[in-house]
Structures are given as C-alpha cells and as structure tokens.
Amino acid sequence: MSRTRSGSLLVMTLWLVTILSVLAVAIGRYLSLGVKMAGYRLAREQAVTLARGGVYLAMQRLADDPPEAEGQAYDWEGDEWAAFSTRGSMDGDPAVWVIAFPSPGSGSSRFRGRVAIRITDEERKLSLNAATKDQLLAMVGDEGLVQAIIDARDEPDAAEDRPDQHPPYAAKNGPFAVPEELTDLSGMTPQAYDALRASTSPYAGAGTALNINTASAEVLRALGLTESAIQLVTRFREGPDGPQEHAQDGIFTRAGLAIVQRLTDTQGVDLTGTPDGNLLSGPAFGVASQTFLISVEGIIERPLAQARVEAVVRRAPCPEHVPAPCIIAWRES
Numbered sequence: 001m002s003r004t005r006s007g008s009l010l011v012m013t014l015w016l017v018t019i020l021s022v023l024a025v026a027i028g029r030y031l032s033l034g035v036k037m038a039g040y041r042l043a044r045e046q047a048v049t050l051a052r053g054g055v056y057l058a059m060q061r062l063a064d065d066p067p068e069a070e071g072q073a074y075d076w077e078g079d080e081w082a083a084f085s086t087r088g089s090m091d092g093d094p095a096v097w098v099i100a101f102p103s104p105g106s107g108s109s110r111f112r113g114r115v116a117i118r119i120t121d122e123e124r125k126l127s128l129n130a131a132t133k134d135q136l137l138a139m140v141g142d143e144g145l146v147q148a149i150i151d152a153r154d155e156p157d158a159a160e161d162r163p164d165q166h167p168p169y170a171a172k173n174g175p176f177a178v179p180e181e182l183t184d185l186s187g188m189t190p191q192a193y194d195a196l197r198a199s200t201s202p203y204a205g206a207g208t209a210l211n212i213n214t215a216s217a218e219v220l221r222a223l224g225l226t227e228s229a230i231q232l233v234t235r236f237r238e239g240p241d242g243p244q245e246h247a248q249d250g251i252f253t254r255a256g257l258a259i260v261q262r263l264t265d266t267q268g269v270d271l272t273g274t275p276d277g278n279l280l281s282g283p284a285f286g287v288a289s290q291t292f293l294i295s296v297e298g299i300i301e302r303p304l305a306q307a308r309v310e311a312v313v314r315r316a317p318c319p320e321h322v323p324a325p326c327i328i329a330w331r332e333s
Contacts, residue, residue, distance in 0.1 A: 036303070043305035046113065048332065050101070050298030051309040054115040055327075057099075058294040059313055062119065062325050072253050074287040076213040077237075078246025081119050081292070113300040122201045122312065123289035124214035126222060128182075129153055129175040130206035138222040139199050140192040148185045152176070162186060176202040178329070201291075203312045203328065209286030212252050212259060213237065223284060229276035232267050257281045290315045292325070308333045 058081075065081050067073055075081070082095060097117040126135055136146040151157070152172040162169040169186050179197050182188055199219045210223065212233065220230045239248035250266060252259050259280045264270045271277030279285075291314050298307045310331045318326035 040303050040305060043300040043303050044307065046111070047298040047300045047305045047307035048309075050113055050115045050300075051296045051307045051332070052298075054099075054117045054296035054298065055294050055309055055311045057115075058097075058117050058119050058296070059311075059325050059327075062292060062313065062315060072287075074213060074251060074253050075121060075211060075289045076246075076249065076251045078249050082121070111300075112302065113298065115299070116297045118295045120293045120295070121211060121214045121289045122203050122291040122293050123208055123211045123286075124216065124219065125199055125201040125204060126210065126219060127204040127206055127208055128179070128196070128200040128202045130208075131200055131222075134224075135222045136196075136200075139195045139218070142187065142192060145185065145187045145189075145192055148187055149182070152181075152185060178202060178331075203291050203293075203314075208291075209255070210284060211287065211289045212255070212280070212285045213287055214289070224275075224279055226276055229271065229280070232263050232269055232271075233280075236263060236266050252287045255286045259285060259287075291328075 062081050065075075065079065095118060098114055099117075100114045101111065133146055133150060136149055137143060140146060153175055154173065156173040157171070161171055165186065169184075172181065172184070176182065179200075179202060181202075182193055182196055195218075199216065199222060210219065215223075217230050217234060220233065221227075225233070236250040237252075239245075239250050241248040250262075252262055260271050260277045263280075264272070271280065291312065294311045294313060296309045296311075298309075299305070310329075310333075311327050312329035313325040314328050315325045318324045
C-alpha cells in the first residue's frame with residue numbers, strides 16, 4: 001500500500017513539475033515578447049523624435065540662408081537650402097541631407113540611427129487653387145477632370161453634385177488644403193494625380209509668382225511658354241555641367257525684363273516683344289521663394305523603426321509674434 005501511495009505521489013509530483021515547466025516557458029515567452037514590444041515602441045518614439053528634430057534643423061537652414069550677391073534674394077537648385085552634397089547623401093541623391101547618430105568617431109553607443117532631410121521649393125509649382133482651366137488641361141489632358149477640379153474649388157452649385165453616383169459625390173466648394181483632396185474628385189486617376197502633385201501646390205497662394213530658377217519644364221509649358229523658350233531657360237539654368245551639377249548653373253537674379261535680358265546675353269536669343277518675352281518679363285515669374293516642403297525620415301537601426309514627417313513652412317508672411325520661417329502644415333506617418 002505504501003508503495004502504491006509513493007508511486008502516486010511521484011506521478012503527481014512529475015505532473016506538477018511538468019505543468020510548472022510549461023507555465024515557466026509560457027511566462028518567459030510572454031515576458032520576452034513584452035520586452036521586444038517595449039523595445040520597438042521605444043525605437044519608434046526615437047524615430048519620430050529624430051524626424052521631428054530634422055524639420056527644425058531644416059527650418060534653421062532656411063532661416064540662415066543669406067542674401068545672395070549684391071544683396072539680392074533669389075533661390076535656385078544649387079542654393080544652400082537645396083543642395084547638401086557636402087553633408088552626405090542617400091541613394092546617391094545629393095539633395096538629401098543625411099545625419100548619422102552617433103556621429104562617426106564619437107565612440108560606441110546602443111543608440112544608432114539617422115535622419116534624412118529634403119527641402120523642396122513649393123513655389124516651383126502653380127497654385128492648385130488659382131491655376132486656370134487651360135493650365136490644368138495642359139497637365140492632365142482631361143476636360144471632365146479639369147472641370148471637376150474647378151467645380152470643387154468654386155462657389156456652391158447643386159448641379160455640380162452627384163447624389164446618384166456610387167459612392168455619392170458632393171463638390172468641396174472651397175480651396176484645396178492638401179494635395180490628397182484631389183483623390184476625392186470624380187474621374188481622378190493615379191496618372192492625373194501624380195501630374196497634378198508634381199506641378200501644382202495648394203500651399204502656393206493665388207498670385208504667387210512662379211520661381212523661374214526652380215520651375216520644371218512641365219510647369220513652364222502649362223504656364224504657356226513655347227518649347228523653344230523652355231529650352232532656352234533650361235539650357236541657361238543647367239549650364240555646361242548638366243542638370244545634376246550646380247557649379248556652373250545659370251541663375252536668374254532679378255525678375256521682370258532682367259529675365260529676358262539674361263537670356264539674350266547668355267543664349268544669344270532676344271525674346272523682347274514676343275509672347276514668350278512678354279510672359280517671362282511679366283508678373284507671373286519671380287526669382288525667390290517663400291514656401292517650402294520639408295520631408296524628413298527618421299530611422300533607428302536596431303530594432304528597425306522608421307518615421308516620416310512632412311512640414312510645409314513659409315519664410316514670410318508669418319503671423320504676428322511667430323518667428324520666420326513658420327509652419328503652415330504638418331503631417332506624420
């Protein structure tokens with residue numbers, strides 16, 4: 001009898017040890033997963049902090065951009081805010097400013113990451129809320145879609161709504177605040193959206209002069225310049241070293257008739273009195289910009305975590321008591 005009781009106790013003990021072992025493994029795995037999740041959340045917050053800090057670094061760079069030669073203010077693709085080739089690059093793109101943490105040579109650290117910063121000129125684009133029907137048509141080539149854009153930003157009109165459409169559509173009847181609002185329009189396609197995103201900006205106000213130093217050929221074409229005039233402008237801006245290098249770029253330093261005179265002096269073609277010359281020397285073009293898009297990516301290497309922040313900033317005008325440049329839009333992802 002005692003042997004049977006002893007055997008039962010042994011079996012129960014073995015079962016108890018087995019159950020405790022299983023519980024210990026389960027608890028260990030749970031705690032390990034919790035530690036990993038906490039580590040990732042910490043890395044994610046660090047990545048977000050890096051990205052946010054990168055925005056303010058870029059803003060400081062814009063604020064420190066000095067007046068150019070002869071005290072003139074102008075912005076171009078090789079400007080201090082635009083080209084960061086002396087500070088590192090990502091994927092071979094010299095326009096991306098990459099800062100590593102910790103900095104090289106600063107010793108070992110458990111915290112390793114980097115921030116990649118890009119600043120682009122929003123006034124190289126046409127105003128999305130002020131572009132004419134012809135200008136929009138030159139970008140997307142679809143009259144129905146162009147009319148939908150105009151209907152979305154003009155005064156309310158019940159005839160513009162499509163209540164029977166699936167899903168129902170109602171015109172915005174106000175200015176576009178962000179580019180993504182274009183995707184709500186009836187008839188919008190990915191190709192048309194990409195074209196509008198590249199050539200228009202909701203952050204450029206009505207009447208904002210297009211920066212002749214940074215505008216793309218597509219934007220110049222939509223504004224009404226002929227192909228021959230676009231080639232003259234492009235050839236002057238790129239200089240003999242090509243579009244990727246900026247050491248020999250041509251820069252328009254003054255607006256108005258000075259743009260036409262500059263092309264005459266450097267390209268040997270006088271556009272004075274022509275439709276192209278009248279457009280280039282008119283109020284549609286300027287040489288300096290006030291509104292910029294800052295795109296920043298913060299990356300933590302281990303555990304891998306990434307965060308992206310986009311901010312639209314303006315040099316002027318800013319609200320009273322708000323130092324320039326000021327933030328007018330902010331998005332995190």
